[in-house]
Amino acid sequence: MSSAHDVTDATFQSEVLGSEDTIMVDFWAEWCGPCRAVSPILDQIATEHSDKIKIVKLNVDDNPETAMKYRITSIPAMKVFKGGEVVKTVIGAKPKPALEHDLAEFLA
Amino acid sequence: MRQTIIIGSGPAGYTAAIYAARANLAPLVIASSVEFGGELMKTTEVENFPGFPDGIMGPDLMMKMQAQAERFGAEIVYDDVVKLELTGDVKRVHLGNGGVEEALTVIYATGSAYRKLGLDDETRLSGYGVSWCATCDGAFFRDKEIAVVGGGDSAMEEATFLTRFAEKVHVVHRKDALRASAAMQERAFADPKIQFHWNKEVSGIHGDDLVDGVRLTDTVDGSVADLDLSGLFIAIGADPRTHLVHGQLELTAEGTIRVDGRSSRTNLPGVFAAGDVIDPDYKQAATAAGSGVVAALDAEHYLAALPTDLVAAALQPSTGIPSTETNTPVGA
Numbered sequence: 001m002s003s004a005h006d007v008t009d010a011t012f013q014s015e016v017l018g019s020e021d022t023i024m025v026d027f028w029a030e031w032c033g034p035c036r037a038v039s040p041i042l043d044q045i046a047t048e049h050s051d052k053i054k055i056v057k058l059n060v061d062d063n064p065e066t067a068m069k070y071r072i073t074s075i076p077a078m079k080v081f082k083g084g085e086v087v088k089t090v091i092g093a094k095p096k097p098a099l100e101h102d103l104a105e106f107l108a
Numbered sequence: 109m110r111q112t113i114i115i116g117s118g119p120a121g122y123t124a125a126i127y128a129a130r131a132n133l134a135p136l137v138i139a140s141s142v143e144f145g146g147e148l149m150k151t152t153e154v155e156n157f158p159g160f161p162d163g164i165m166g167p168d169l170m171m172k173m174q175a176q177a178e179r180f181g182a183e184i185v186y187d188d189v190v191k192l193e194l195t196g197d198v199k200r201v202h203l204g205n206g207g208v209e210e211a212l213t214v215i216y217a218t219g220s221a222y223r224k225l226g227l228d229d230e231t232r233l234s235g236y237g238v239s240w241c242a243t244c245d246g247a248f249f250r251d252k253e254i255a256v257v258g259g260g261d262s263a264m265e266e267a268t269f270l271t272r273f274a275e276k277v278h279v280v281h282r283k284d285a286l287r288a289s290a291a292m293q294e295r296a297f298a299d300p301k302i303q304f305h306w307n308k309e310v311s312g313i314h315g316d317d318l319v320d321g322v323r324l325t326d327t328v329d330g331s332v333a334d335l336d337l338s339g340l341f342i343a344i345g346a347d348p349r350t351h352l353v354h355g356q357l358e359l360t361a362e363g364t365i366r367v368d369g370r371s372s373r374t375n376l377p378g379v380f381a382a383g384d385v386i387d388p389d390y391k392q393a394a395t396a397a398g399s400g401v402v403a404a405l406d407a408e409h410y411l412a413a414l415p416t417d418l419v420a421a422a423l424q425p426s427t428g429i430p431s432t433e434t435n436t437p438v439g440a
Contacts, residue, residue, distance in 0.1 A: 032244045033149035033167050037142040040186075061247075071318060073248045073339065074235040091235030093142040095188050097204055 003043050004057045009065040015056065017084040022106050026057045027067060027077040034093035035076040041096045042078070049107045053080070080106055109210040109422045110136050112407050113201050114182075115189055115352075116217035118146025119393045120383025122173035123400030124215045124407075129180035131408045136209060137177065137184045138201065144186055145170035146219050147346075147384075148393060150241050152269060157393050169393070185209075194356045194379050197418060212414065212422050213407040215372070216353065216365065217383040217400060220346035220391070225257065229313040230342075237319025238340050242266035245339070251275045254339035255322060257310050259283060263343035264292035270341065271301040278302075278335060282309045282327045305335075313340060348385045357381070362388035372403035380406050 004026065007015045016023050026042055028035035039057075046055040060067040060075060070079060070086070080088035080103070090102045100107060112128050114121050117139035128135040139145075148154065151166035160169070174184065191202035194214060201209045222240045224230055230238055239245040242256075246269060254274045256267040259281035267277050279296070284306045286293050296302050305324060311332070312323035321336045348364045350357070358366040358375040365381040367373055372380040382403035383396040411419060 029247070031247075033145070034142065034241065034244055036167075037144065037149070041141065067248075071236075073237055073318065074239055074241075074245045075248075077235065095141040095204055 004039075004046060004055050007056045007058050007063075009063040012058070012063075012066050016081050019054075019081075020083075022053050022080060022082050024053055024055045024078055024080045024103070024106075026055060027060050027070070027072050027075050027079070028057055029060050029075060032075050038076050038093035038099075041099060044096065045099065045103070045107070052108075053103070053106050109198060109212070109424070110134065111211060111411055111419070111422045112136075112213040112215060112404075113138065113199070113209055113211040114215045114217060115192075115201070116140070116146070116215075116219060116383065116385075117144045117174070117184070118148065118170075118217065118219050118383055118396060119173065120217035120219070120385075120396040120400035120403070121146070121215070122170070122177050123397040124217060124382055124404040125177035125182040125400075126173070126180060127401055127404030128215070128407060129177055129182040131404065132181075133404075133408065133411070135177075135182050135215075136211070137182055138189055138203065138209075139174075139184050139186050141186050141188050141204060144184075145174070150243055151265070152243050154393065173397075189352055192352050192356065194353065194376050197378070199378060212418060213378045213380065213410060215400075215403045215407055216357075216374075216379065216381045217385060217396075217403070218349040218352070219384045219396075220348050222342070223345045223347055225310055225342060225344065227310070227313055229315075233313055233315055233319050233340075236317060237315060237338055238313065238342065240342055242269050242341050242343075245341075246270045246273050249274050249339045252339060253337045254278070254341065255280050255310075255335065255337050256341045256343055257281075258343035258345070259286040259288060260343065260345060261288045261292050262345075264288040264296045266341050266343050267302050268292075268295050268299060271299055274301065274339070276301055276303065278305055278337065280305045280308050280310055280322075280324060282307065310340070346384070346391075348388075350385065360388070364388050370402070372399065372406045378407075378410055380410075 078090040079086050111133040112135045114137045125137050148166035153163045155163045188204040193200040199214045250273045253276045255278040257280045307327045308324040311325040314321040360366045380403040382399040
């Protein structure tokens with residue numbers, strides 16, 4: 001459904017928390033319509049700003065440990081990680097201009 | 109230039125697209141970037157749309173409507189309308205990507221947007237326990253205590269759906285009787301996990317980072333009580349999405365777009381409206397679909413009566429207007 005790479009409970013530490021890059025994690029699930037809607041927009045943003053931000057996906061059904069750790073109660077939830085810390089959270093499917101506005105500090 | 113542009117991709121928009129496409133109007137559907145498919149994309153089982161005796165999932169129904177429209181030549185764009193110029197013979201539709209589309213007719217079927225309670229903490233805790241989408245967020249409240257605000261069909265549907273996950277579902281309604289259909293009421297009343305709070309209004313939402321409770325005010329005697337819970341699902345209705353046409357299209361006292369009698373004709377020639385945006389009362393997928401049929405037929409009749417040179421211009425390949433970039437959501 002998307003070109004974004006999947007991370008899991010098992011790989012979250014190494015691929016997200018341990019990474020030196022700015023990484024946005026898209027918390028999603030198959031049954032979430034708005035998640036399906038926002039997915040191609042995230043793909044576009046990732047492609048257009050591949051030098052600034054990396055976008056990965058985490059399926060909350062398959063990876064409940066990470067979803068619980070970050071207290072996800074609403075999806076799609078997009079969290080930007082830098083140096084192992086959450087520096088930004090965006091919740092809900094939004095049009096591309098609105099998402100770019102929310103993420104402006106990481107895309108510039 | 110096009111013969112017709114349809115704004116909206118719920119049952120009204122897609123049904124109008126099916127009829128317009130079959131009438132060789134080659135409609136362009138502006139489906140929205142993230143809310144394509146409309147409200148049914150957020151529902152689960154739809155049991156009252158004719159033709160599906162075993163029910164159908166809301167998103168599946170919308171994908172079928174879209175496929176049916178595309179089969180006859182409707183073109184779909186996943187973008188948002190940011191501005192409309194509807195008064196002239198040629199209607200101009202400005203898109204989020206900066207492109208402009210022109211057409212001789214516009215069918216406006218933008219539906220409605222969820223109503224908010226209007227509390228400060230509602231916005232702050234939105235996504236942190238406050239939700240408008242039970243199917244999206246319900247699973248995060250497994251074995252928790254939650255509340256649904258509202259007394260209509262969607263509130264009862266959400267409450268019943270949420271009992272799959274939650275330990276207990278409180279239904280908070282500011283009157284002493286439900287507006288929901290008899291079938292939905294019976295199902296909710298029979299559910300041992302659902303507790304009703306009559307004549308109560310949510311007057312406050314508690315919680316620092318996550319919702320941990322709500323304050324209920326009695327609408328009859330004004331008494332106040334707190335209720336501990338971790339999720340609040342708001343289903344208190346929706347308002348017609350008319351902000352794009354303010355100052356151009358006449359509205360009714362209910363805030364819907366005014367149409368002429370049983371037709372879809374607005375106060376502007378060549379502009380037609382369909383679905384929930386003209387309907388303060390029924391708001392069903394099937395009534396919206398019927399309304400979309402009316403709009404497509406009205407647009408067809410209007411085009412047939414136009415001077416032939418105008419229509420000929422619409423059939424020419426467009427020139428000088430930036431083409432719209434389309435993305436392709438999965439499942440679309």
